[in-house]
Amino acid sequence: MKVSVFAILKRTFEEAHGKSMYRFLLYMTGVPLHLLVYLFYLLKRKDDTYEATMADVEQELAHEGRRVIYFEAFEEQLLCKAAFFQEKLSNEEIHRQAEKLVDERFKEEVMLRTEGRHGVRKVTYYTYFLSLLERPMFLIASLVPGVFMYVLLLLISNPFLKYIMERLVQSVFVIIGVGILVFSILYISPFDPASNILGESATQEQIAAFNQIHGLDLPYLQQLWNALKGIATFDLGSSFAGSEDVASSIANKFPITFTIAMFSVLMAIVIAIPVGIFSATRPNSFLDTTFMFIALIGLSIPNFWQGLIFILNFSIKLNWLPATYSPGNALSMIMPVIVLGTGLTASIARMMRSSLLEIIHEDYIITARAKGLTKSQMLWKHAVGNAMIPVITVIGLMFGGMLGGAAVTEKVFNIKGIGSYIVDKQFIPDIPAIMGGVVYIAITISLVNLLIDILYAFLDPRIRSKMKQS
Amino acid sequence: MEEKLHNRHALVLSKEYPQANFTWIISLIISVIFLVNSFSFTTGEMNSLVFAMFIAYLATTFLQLFITRRMKRDLLDTGAIQKKTRRLGYVQLLSLVSGNVFAAAAAFNLINERKTPEYTFAVYMFLTQLFVIAISAMNMFKPYVTDTFLVSMAVLLVITVFHAAVLIAVAKLVRETDAPRSMAMIAVFVLLTAVTGNLFALLLGWSLLLKSISNDHSRILKWHVMWEKITRNSMAVFGLFFIILMLAISVTSRFTFDYDFAVENDYGNILQTPSLAYPFGTDNFGRDVFSRIVFGARISLLVGFASTAIPVVVGGFLGGIAGYYSIRTDNVIMRLLDVLYAIPGILLAIAIIAAFGANTTNLIIALSVGSIPTYARTMRANVLMVSNYDFVDSARALGTSDLSIIFKQVVPNSLAPMIVKSTLTIGGAVIATSSLSYLGLGVEPHIPEWGNILRVGSTYLESHSYLAVFPGLAIILLVLSFNFLGDGLRDALDPRLD
Numbered sequence: 002m003k004v005s006v007f008a009i010l011k012r013t014f015e016e017a018h019g020k021s022m023y024r025f026l027l028y029m030t031g032v033p034l035h036l037l038v039y040l041f042y043l044l045k046r047k048d049d050t051y052e053a054t055m056a057d058v059e060q061e062l063a064h065e066g067r068r069v070i071y072f073e074a075f076e077e078q079l080l081c082k083a084a085f086f087q088e089k090l091s092n093e094e095i096h097r098q099a100e101k102l103v104d105e106r107f108k109e110e111v112m113l114r115t116e117g118r119h120g121v122r123k124v125t126y127y128t129y130f131l132s133l134l135e136r137p138m139f140l141i142a143s144l145v146p147g148v149f150m151y152v153l154l155l156l157i158s159n160p161f162l163k164y165i166m167e168r169l170v171q172s173v174f175v176i177i178g179v180g181i182l183v184f185s186i187l188y189i190s191p192f193d194p195a196s197n198i199l200g201e202s203a204t205q206e207q208i209a210a211f212n213q214i215h216g217l218d219l220p221y222l223q224q225l226w227n228a229l230k231g232i233a234t235f236d237l238g239s240s241f242a243g244s245e246d247v248a249s250s251i252a253n254k255f256p257i258t259f260t261i262a263m264f265s266v267l268m269a270i271v272i273a274i275p276v277g278i279f280s281a282t283r284p285n286s287f288l289d290t291t292f293m294f295i296a297l298i299g300l301s302i303p304n305f306w307q308g309l310i311f312i313l314n315f316s317i318k319l320n321w322l323p324a325t326y327s328p329g330n331a332l333s334m335i336m337p338v339i340v341l342g343t344g345l346t347a348s349i350a351r352m353m354r355s356s357l358l359e360i361i362h363e364d365y366i367i368t369a370r371a372k373g374l375t376k377s378q379m380l381w382k383h384a385v386g387n388a389m390i391p392v393i394t395v396i397g398l399m400f401g402g403m404l405g406g407a408a409v410t411e412k413v414f415n416i417k418g419i420g421s422y423i424v425d426k427q428f429i430p431d432i433p434a435i436m437g438g439v440v441y442i443a444i445t446i447s448l449v450n451l452l453i454d455i456l457y458a459f460l461d462p463r464i465r466s467k468m469k470q471s
Numbered sequence: 472m473e474e475k476l477h478n479r480h481a482l483v484l485s486k487e488y489p490q491a492n493f494t495w496i497i498s499l500i501i502s503v504i505f506l507v508n509s510f511s512f513t514t515g516e517m518n519s520l521v522f523a524m525f526i527a528y529l530a531t532t533f534l535q536l537f538i539t540r541r542m543k544r545d546l547l548d549t550g551a552i553q554k555k556t557r558r559l560g561y562v563q564l565l566s567l568v569s570g571n572v573f574a575a576a577a578a579f580n581l582i583n584e585r586k587t588p589e590y591t592f593a594v595y596m597f598l599t600q601l602f603v604i605a606i607s608a609m610n611m612f613k614p615y616v617t618d619t620f621l622v623s624m625a626v627l628l629v630i631t632v633f634h635a636a637v638l639i640a641v642a643k644l645v646r647e648t649d650a651p652r653s654m655a656m657i658a659v660f661v662l663l664t665a666v667t668g669n670l671f672a673l674l675l676g677w678s679l680l681l682k683s684i685s686n687d688h689s690r691i692l693k694w695h696v697m698w699e700k701i702t703r704n705s706m707a708v709f710g711l712f713f714i715i716l717m718l719a720i721s722v723t724s725r726f727t728f729d730y731d732f733a734v735e736n737d738y739g740n741i742l743q744t745p746s747l748a749y750p751f752g753t754d755n756f757g758r759d760v761f762s763r764i765v766f767g768a769r770i771s772l773l774v775g776f777a778s779t780a781i782p783v784v785v786g787g788f789l790g791g792i793a794g795y796y797s798i799r800t801d802n803v804i805m806r807l808l809d810v811l812y813a814i815p816g817i818l819l820a821i822a823i824i825a826a827f828g829a830n831t832t833n834l835i836i837a838l839s840v841g842s843i844p845t846y847a848r849t850m851r852a853n854v855l856m857v858s859n860y861d862f863v864d865s866a867r868a869l870g871t872s873d874l875s876i877i878f879k880q881v882v883p884n885s886l887a888p889m890i891v892k893s894t895l896t897i898g899g900a901v902i903a904t905s906s907l908s909y910l911g912l913g914v915e916p917h918i919p920e921w922g923n924i925l926r927v928g929s930t931y932l933e934s935h936s937y938l939a940v941f942p943g944l945a946i947i948l949l950v951l952s953f954n955f956l957g958d959g960l961r962d963a964l965d966p967r968l969d
Binding site: 174 | 810813816817821823824827828902905906910925928929933936958
C-alpha cells in the first residue's frame with residue numbers, strides 16, 4: 002500500500018512538472034524542502050561524469066566530419082524546397098538556414114550517443130528530486146518542510162479533485178475580476194455622490210468630510226483594495242445615503258430574491274421538461290406546434306408587461322391575488338414566480354425539444370430500437386437522460402440571468418429584494434451598495450455554475466473519461 | 472391504392488395547405504379577441520367598431536376554412552390544387568380591407584402556382600407598402616396633419632401602384648433560375664424604392680438583378696435555395712414582414728406623422744379613451760399614444776440593432792482571435808471575458824448606467840458590453856471548427872498570411888451561426904431596452920420609447936389600462952418577429968439540417 006503512495010507521488014510530480022503553472026506551484030508550496038534538497042544537489046553534482054562524457058563524444062563526432070555530411074544533406078533539401086515553391090533565396094540565406102539545422106541535428110546526435118554508449122543520464126535537479134521521491138526515508142524526513150507540496154500532489158493525483166480544484170480557483174479569479182471591473186466602472190463615473198447627497202448648497206469642507214468618512218479621497222488602488230477586502234469579509238461599510246450597513250441590508254434582501262428565483266426555476270422545470278419531451282416525441286404535430294408557439298410568445302413577453310397584465314387581470318379585475326408581494330403571504334408569491342419563470346420555462350421547453358430530437362436521431366437509439374426496446378423504454382432509458390445534459394447547462398446559465406433580471410419583476414410587484422435595492426441605489430450612485438449587490442449576485446451565479454459543472458463531472462461518463470485522459 | 476398514397480404525400484408536401492390551416496386558426500383567434508373586446512363587462516356597452524372588425528375577421532375565417540377544405544379535397548382526389556380553388560384566392564384578397572395580413576398572404580400564395588422567392592418578396596413588398604399607407608392614413612382623423620403629409624402620401628401611393636405592377640410582372644415572368652433581361656431596368660427602380668425603408672424592395676431588386684444579369688449559375692442557385700428555404704417558413708416571413716414594416720414606418724413617419732402629437736403636452740385632451748382621432752388614446756399629458764408608439768419604433772429598432780451590431784463585431788473579433796491563434800492567447804482572452812460573462816447583462820447595464828447616467832448612447836454601450844462574451848464564445852467555437860478544415864490547411868500551405876486566411880477563409884465560413892444568434896438576441900435587446908426605460912434607467916423620459924410609454928401607463932393601470940396594453944403589444948410583436956425570423960434563419964442556414 003505504502004509503495005503505491007510513493008509511485009503515485011512520483012508519477013503526479015512528473016506529470017505536473019510538465020505544465021508550467023503547476024511546476025511553479027509545486028516549487029512555491031515546497032520552498033523550504035526544495036531549498037534544502039537543492040543544497041544537497043549542488044554538493045552531489047561535483048562528481049558527475051555526464052558532462053565529461055558528452056565532451057568526449059562531441060569531439061569524436063566532429064572528428065568523423067559529421068557536420069559536413071549534415072550540412073550537405075540539409076543544403077540540398079533546402080534548395081529542392083526553394084525550387085519547388087519557386088522561391089528566390091540567396092545563397093547566404095540557404096547557408097544560414099542549413100547551419101541552424103545542422104546545429105540542432107548535431108546536438109541531438111551527441112546526446113543520443115552519450116546516453117546510448119555509456120548508459121549515463123543527464124542529472125538535473127528535477128531527475129535528482131524524482132529519484133529521492135522514491136525513497137520512503139526521504140518522504141518521512143521531508144514531511145514537515147514539504148507538507149504543502151505533498152497535499153498539492155495528492156490533490157492533483159486524483160482527476161476529480163484536480164478538476165474541482167481548478168474550477169474553484171478559476172471561480173475565485175472570476176469573482177475577483179468581477180469586483181475589480183464593477184468597482185472600476187463606478188470609480189470612473191463622472192457623478193459625485195457627495196454633492197448628490199449633501200445637495201448643491203454643501204460647502205467644500207462638508208464634501209471633504211463626506212469623502213473622508215467613506216474613504217473616497219484615497220487613491221484608486223487603496224479604494225479598490227478596501228472594496229475587495231470588504232466583499233471577502235462581508236464588511237462593506239455603510240451606504241452613502243441613510244448610512245445603513247450595506248452587508249446586512251444585502252443579507253436581508255438576498256434571500257427574498259433567491260427564494261422567488263428558486264421557485265421560478267422549480268416551476269420552469271416541472272412544466273417545461275414534460276412539455277419538451279412531449280413535443281419532441283410528436284414533432285410537427287398540432288400540439289407540438291402550439292406548444293412551441295406559446296413558448297416563443299413566452300420568450301417574447303417583457304417581464305414587466307406580463308406583471309402589469311397579471312396585476313390588471315388577477316388583482317384589479319378579478320381580485321384573486323394580491324398585487325404586491327408581502328413576505329408571509331404565499332398567495333402573493335404566485336404572480337412574481339410565474340412572471341419571473343416564464344422566460345426560463347419557454348427556453349427550457351425549446352431546448353429540451355431540440356436536444357431530445359437530436360438524440361432520437363442518433364445511431365445508438367436506432368440500435369436500441371433494433372434490439373427490441375419499446376418506444377417508451379428507449380425514450381426513458383436511453384434518450385431523456387442524455388438530452389438533459391445541455392438542458393441543465395441552460396438552466397444554470399439562465400438562473401444567473403434570472404437573478405439579474407429579477408430587478409424588473411421586483412419593481413413591478415414592489416418586492417424588497419436585491420434587484421430593486423440595486424436599482425434604488427443607482428441614482429446616487431451608492432458605490433458600496435451597488436458593488437456589493439452586483440458582486441454577491443455574481444458570486445452566487447458562479448457558485449451555482451460551479452456546482453453544476455462538478456455534478457456533471459460525477460454524472461456524465463464522457464466528461465469523466467476526458468478528465469482522466471488529460 | 473398507390474395513387475391514394477401519392478396524394479397523401481401531396482397533402483403533406485403541399486406548401487399552401489399548412490399555411491391555409493394556420494391562417495384560419497389565427498384568424499379565428501383574432502376574431503375571438505375582437506369579440507371579447509367589443510363588449511365591456513363593467514358598463515355593458517357594445518363597441519360597434521370593434522364588433523364590425525369581429526364580423527370581418529369571422530367572415531375571413533369561414534372563407535379560409537372553406538378554401539382549406541377544398542384544397543384538402545383537391546389534393547386527396549387529384550394530387551394537385553385545382554384552378555377553381557386557386558381562383559378563390561382572389562376573393563380572399565378582400566381580407567386586406569380588414570388588415571388581415573395572414574389571410575392576404577395565404578391568398579397571394581394560393582393564387583400563384585409557381586412559387587419563387589421573388590414572388591414572395593414582391594407580395595410582401597406590396598403588403599408592407601399598403602400597411603404603411605394604412606397606418607399613415609390614420610392621421611387624417613387628427614385635427615391637423617403635418618405639412619409634408621399630402622405630398623408624401625401621394626408619393627407612397629405612386630410607389631404602391633408601381634409595386635403592384637411589379638408584383639404582376641414578377642408573377643408572370645420570373646422563373647426559378649432566370650428572369651428576362653428586361654427585368655433589370657425594373658429591378659433598379661425597385662431598388663430605388665427601398666429608401667422608404669421597405670427592405671423587401673431591396674431584396675426583390677437585388678434578386679431580380681442577379682437573375683436577369685448574372686451568368687454565374689451557381690451563385691444564383693445558392694441565393695435561390697437559401698431564400699427558398701427561408702420563405703418556405705411562413706412564420707419567419709411574417710416576422711421579417713413585421714420588422715420591415717416597423718422600419719418602413721420609422722422612415723416614413725418623419726414625413727407623415729406630426730412629432731408634436733407625440734411630445735407636446737395638450738392639457739385639453741388628457742387621458743382620452745381610444746377613438747379614431749386617437750386610436751390608442753392619450754396619456755396623462757394629452758399626448759397621442761398611437762403617435763408615440765409609432766415614433767418609439769425608431770428607438771427600439773435603433774437600440775436593438777446597435778446593441779447587437781457592436782458586440783457582434785467586438786465579440787466576433789475577440790472570439791476569432793482566440794479561436795485562431797495559440798492556446799495562450801485563447802486563454803487570456805477567454806478568461807478575461809469570463810469575468811464579463813459572470814455578471815448578468817441587465818445588472819452590468821444597470822451598473823454602467825449608474826456610473827455614466829441614463830441616455831440612449833450609454834444604454835447602447837451598456838447593453839453591448841454585456842453581450843460581448845456570448846458572441847465571442849460562439850465565434851470562437853466556429854473558428855476552432857472551421858480552421859481545422861482542409862481548405863484552411865491548403866491556404867496555409869500556399870503561404871497565405873494569417874490575416875488573409877482569417878478574413879477570406881475562416882470568417883465568411885463561420886458567419887452563419889453569428890447571424891442566427893444575433894437575430895435571436897435583437898429581440899432580447901429590445902426587451903432589455905424597454906425594461907431599463909421602464910425602470911427609469913434607459914432612454915430619457917421625454918423621448919417616446921415603448922418602455923417609457925409603458926412606465927406612464929403602469930401608473931394608470933386601474934383606470935386607463937390601454938395605456939399599458941398597447942405599447943406592450945408593440946414590444947411583444949417586434950420581439951416575436953425577431954424570434955420567428957431567427958428560428959427561420961437557423962433552420963435555413965444550419966448545415967446540419969441539409
